């Protein structure tokens with residue numbers, strides 16, 4: 151059985167002070183939930199404070215990006231080691247906003263994935279097609295390409311430590327959600343690609359999150375699908391009640 155994993159991607163929202171407040175609100179609401187793995191990914195500048203507040207709780211900490219080099223003259227970048235020592239367990243890689251606005255490609259996602267795994271982080275690898283690509287009948291091709299590009303050369307043992315987030319770009323922050331059937335179909339396809347790459351047992355073990363306008367009102371139905379093992383939550387993760395509502399939908 152795959153344990154559902156629900157992670158909040160705060161994106162560029164919340165100052166350190168606001169982050170402390172949100173974490174303080176969230177902790178009691180989700181206290182005692184063990185059947186769902188819970189994580190939050192605040193902005194870099196909030197990690198240290200958040201980490202202190204999350205010690206000993208059932209909420210794991212993550213970052214939204216990292217650079218693949220271990221250290222050096224890379225102005226503005228953050229290494230995997232910096233994340234680990236700031237208390238992170240997770241790192242989101244290859245989010246569509248990074249692909250669209252910051253030049254992220256399959257090749258750079260792959261380098262980040264290797265470095266994250268080497269540092270012991272649990273990477274959340276994002277894949278997903280744009281509306282244009284879906285309408286052109288290319289959704290599966292694009293998702294397969296994202297997967298093959300990221301995982302090329304990654305061992306089965308390492309692949310097992312990763313989480314995949316299927317995030318159709320047209321559903322992110324738009325209020326448009328993939329229907330449970332649409333999402334399930336793509337999740338099953340992702341598992342098929344994983345089988346091709348790593349065989350059945352790895353493919354059956356890797357958790358695949360859905361992301362894109364997931365809310366308390368639609369979470370239960372999405373999470374009830376056979377191959378949907380959790381959610382990567384943007385907007386609805388910015389309020390403790392709505393994030394908790396989604397987590398409870400996975401119970």
Ligand code: PGA
Nearest residue numbers: 322323362363383384385
């Ligand atoms: P959304 O974002 O929930 O606001 O659509 C999801 C994501 O981009 O991870």
